[in-house]
Amino acid sequence: MAAGNARTLGKLVVATVAMFGFGFALVPFYYKICEVTGINAGAEQSLAKNTQVDASRWVTLEFDANTNAALPWRFTPMQRSLKVHPGQLVQVEYEITNTSDHEIVGQAVPSYGPARAAAFFRKIECFCFTPQTLAAGESRRMPVMFVLDPAMDRDVHTVTLSYTFFDAGAEGASPKGRGRG
Amino acid sequence: MSDAAHAHEAHGHHAQPTGIMRWLTTTNHKDIGTLYLFFSLIMLFAAGSMALMIRAELFQPGMQLTHPDFFNQLTTMHGLIMIFGVIMPAFSGFANWQVPLMLGAPDMAFPRMNNWAFWILPVAGILLMVSFLLPGGAVAGGWTMYPPLFIQGGISYDLTILAVHIMGLSSIMGSINIITTILNMRAPGLTLMKMPLFCWTWLITAYLLIATMPVLAGAVTMLLTDRNFGTHFFNAAGGGDPVMFQHIFWFFAHPEVYILILPAFGIVSQIIPTFARKPLFGYASMVYATASIAILSFIVWAHHMFTVGMPVAGQLFFMFSTMLIAVPTGVKVFNWVATMWRGSLTFETPMLFAIAFVCLFTIGGFSGLVLAIAPVDIQLHDTYYVVAHFHYVLVSGALFSIFAGIYYWLPKWTGHMYDETLGKWHFWLSVIGMNIVFFPMHFLGLAGMPRRIPDYALQFTEFNQIATVGAFIFGFSQLIFLAVVLKAIRGGARASARVWEGAEGLEWTVPSPAPYHTFEVAPVLK
Numbered sequence: 001m002a003a004g005n006a007r008t009l010g011k012l013v014v015a016t017v018a019m020f021g022f023g024f025a026l027v028p029f030y031y032k033i034c035e036v037t038g039i040n041a042g043a044e045q046s047l048a049k050n051t052q053v054d055a056s057r058w059v060t061l062e063f064d065a066n067t068n069a070a071l072p073w074r075f076t077p078m079q080r081s082l083k084v085h086p087g088q089l090v091q092v093e094y095e096i097t098n099t100s101d102h103e104i105v106g107q108a109v110p111s112y113g114p115a116r117a118a119a120f121f122r123k124i125e126c127f128c129f130t131p132q133t134l135a136a137g138e139s140r141r142m143p144v145m146f147v148l149d150p151a152m153d154r155d156v157h158t159v160t161l162s163y164t165f166f167d168a169g170a171e172g173a174s175p176k177g178r179g180r181g
Numbered sequence: 182m183s184d185a186a187h188a189h190e191a192h193g194h195h196a197q198p199t200g201i202m203r204w205l206t207t208t209n210h211k212d213i214g215t216l217y218l219f220f221s222l223i224m225l226f227a228a229g230s231m232a233l234m235i236r237a238e239l240f241q242p243g244m245q246l247t248h249p250d251f252f253n254q255l256t257t258m259h260g261l262i263m264i265f266g267v268i269m270p271a272f273s274g275f276a277n278w279q280v281p282l283m284l285g286a287p288d289m290a291f292p293r294m295n296n297w298a299f300w301i302l303p304v305a306g307i308l309l310m311v312s313f314l315l316p317g318g319a320v321a322g323g324w325t326m327y328p329p330l331f332i333q334g335g336i337s338y339d340l341t342i343l344a345v346h347i348m349g350l351s352s353i354m355g356s357i358n359i360i361t362t363i364l365n366m367r368a369p370g371l372t373l374m375k376m377p378l379f380c381w382t383w384l385i386t387a388y389l390l391i392a393t394m395p396v397l398a399g400a401v402t403m404l405l406t407d408r409n410f411g412t413h414f415f416n417a418a419g420g421g422d423p424v425m426f427q428h429i430f431w432f433f434a435h436p437e438v439y440i441l442i443l444p445a446f447g448i449v450s451q452i453i454p455t456f457a458r459k460p461l462f463g464y465a466s467m468v469y470a471t472a473s474i475a476i477l478s479f480i481v482w483a484h485h486m487f488t489v490g491m492p493v494a495g496q497l498f499f500m501f502s503t504m505l506i507a508v509p510t511g512v513k514v515f516n517w518v519a520t521m522w523r524g525s526l527t528f529e530t531p532m533l534f535a536i537a538f539v540c541l542f543t544i545g546g547f548s549g550l551v552l553a554i555a556p557v558d559i560q561l562h563d564t565y566y567v568v569a570h571f572h573y574v575l576v577s578g579a580l581f582s583i584f585a586g587i588y589y590w591l592p593k594w595t596g597h598m599y600d601e602t603l604g605k606w607h608f609w610l611s612v613i614g615m616n617i618v619f620f621p622m623h624f625l626g627l628a629g630m631p632r633r634i635p636d637y638a639l640q641f642t643e644f645n646q647i648a649t650v651g652a653f654i655f656g657f658s659q660l661i662f663l664a665v666v667l668k669a670i671r672g673g674a675r676a677s678a679r680v681w682e683g684a685e686g687l688e689w690t691v692p693s694p695a696p697y698h699t700f701e702v703a704p705v706l707k
Contacts, residue, residue, distance in 0.1 A: 001365060005290045008361040016353055016395050023399025023429060027414060030425045039492060 053087035054150040064162035071167045072100040086150040098134035107131045107168040113160040120152035131168045208292030217274030224266035231259040236652035252635035253321035260324030265348045271583045272444040282688035283377045285368030285704040290361035298354035305347040312337030328415035328423045342401045349394040356387035370706035382447030389436045397433040431482035439478045445582030456532035457524025458683035463516040470509035488562045496555040503553040530604035534585035545573030566626025572619045592680045596694030597673035610658035617651025
């Protein structure tokens with residue numbers, strides 16, 4: 001019996017040592033599994049995920065562009081409408097062309113429909129922040145970057161962003177829009 | 182044990198040291214079983230006092246009695262000590278006393294290793310308790326030892342890691358002893374499938390310990406080297422991954438929860454047939470159910486980590502594999518009920534605790550199934566619903582089975598019947614108190630109260646006050662248990678060899694109290 005006991009002891013000690021090693025073997029095994037399945041990949045993790053996005057609803061954005069009758073410019077949005085989630089970072093582009101034969105400084109003024117959406121329209125970058133100078137016949141594409149605040153009322157399903165360009169040199173042109181720029 | 186018996190035994194053997202040296206040097210399985218059980222009892226009162234401090238703080242919202250950091254130390258140490266210092270040593274104590282008696286073996290296979298396995302345990306216990314007095318206090322990062330908190334703490338974190346190493350070594354040595362004894366030292370004719378179910382559950386538990394304790398030792402070694410030797414296993418700043426610790430830890434710790442409950446299944450499977458006066462219903466299915474639970478326990482660990490981040494396929498796998506465990510567990514509960522069906526039942530204290538075990542453990546099992554559902558778990562993770570779940574499994578499961586086993590075998594160990602009236606008082610106060618503490622926690626968890634926080638929102642006050650009242654009833658009724666045990670050791674009605682009318686098995690063929698040396702000649706099985 002003593003010999004049998006010693007043999008069993010030997011096997012169990014080997015099993016114990018092997019399982020201690022297995023604990024450490026789990027380390028490369030873990031990284032291999034993550035690599036093969038693509039979980040925990042560094043590139044994906046480095047993309048800071050915006051947790052503020054309200055993915056539960058869509059808002060349709062409509063883009064409108066006008067010029068004051070006294071300003072000889074052509075002003076068009078590169079897209080007419082877009083569906084976005086509130087909280088999502090959006091970038092759109094507009095194009096302006098000076099159709100006159102001289103240099104003109106213009107300034108865009110935004111307005112929003114419905115008006116109560118204005119307070120939730122957070123612009124990060126906009127051509128309306130500064131006066132725009134266009135040489136005769138020059139054409140330019142300009143971006144607007146913004147986020148719709150997720151706190152916006154849930155019953156607002158469509159927001160229209162409308163810009164009107166005024167001649168900044170002319171009297172009555174406003175340097176700043178009402179949308180806090 | 183009478184002195185005359187002592188003197189008689191001393192003739193044929195080496196001279197017995199007396200006093201403290203008898204206990205320090207003993208290689209006798211009965212002595213070592215007794216030591217394990219007393220160690221467990223002392224630790225039960227230590228960790229139980231911490232639980233009462235926690236409940237006292239939670240009697241009202243806001244901070245009353247403790248500093249938040251001390252509160253965290255209490256929850257952490259309560260968990261660590263209850264698991265490693267109370268439940269596991271108590272089951273080892275049962276195994277040491279009962280496995281040789283049940284198998285007709287003269288002692289455990291490796292008596293000297295058995296002595297070591299016990300005597301390193303108090304060292305670990307002292308390391309844990311002393312850490313309360315060190316600068317920064319005891320560990321406060323939760324019993325799960327998650328980094329980064331566990332990498333950042335003070336000296337007591339190193340002591341705790343060392344204590345976990347020692348406790349792991351102790352249970353591995355104990356397991357090697359138990360497996361070898363069961364495989365090699367059964368009485369002639371006692372085949373594996375004729376063994377008492379307690380031996381079967383402990384055999385499987387011991388294999389689980391051999392397979393998982395070294396993994397825990399590896400995980401805490403990595404914590405130790407991260408803390409002191411500049412490795413970066415879990416330190417994200419050095420390219421490590423703290424989530425990996427959780428995977429390695431739960432690979433150990435989910436089998437660990439079955440280590441804490443399988444011997445309980447074994448004890449209850451001995452007691453219910455005795456007091457139903459019927460053989461255990463479905464013996465073979467009990468053995469296979471125990472083995473299936475043990476095997477399945479290795480593929481469910483990540484259900485503890487649903488909120489950590491996992492692909493949907495992974496969540497589904499771990500959710501369904503977890504639910505699969507309900508099948509063998511259900512087989513067991515069915516068999517216990519079927520054993521009682523049309524039995525000649527009597528309700529002595531061991532049977533009362535065993536019946537409470539079957540009912541209340543099943544509640545804990547069902548709340549476990551609720552938590553296994555990944556989308557529900559994401560809501561309930563780290564709330565009091567989880568606290569309620571695992572206390573139903575560990576208090577009314579593991580601890581109640583320990584009480585049942587003590588009352589059942591105490592007459593065999595001491596030779597005296599315990600005080601049945603006090604035993605019934607202990608049972609009813611425990612079972613009522615236990616439900617008052619933990620049942621309201623289900624509601625608190627569903628309402629969103631987070632665990633491990635010393636303060637809470639006002640709307641949780643009433644249920645917390647109910648739980649605290651229950652905790653003090655439950656806690657102080659354990660003093661009755663202490664009184665019953667001490668009383669039975671000192672004296673009482675003489676117990677017969679068989680003790681219980683319906684008791685079956687080799688341990689009931691030796692006189693009560695069991696002589697210091699038993700089965701030196703292997704018994705012959707009919």
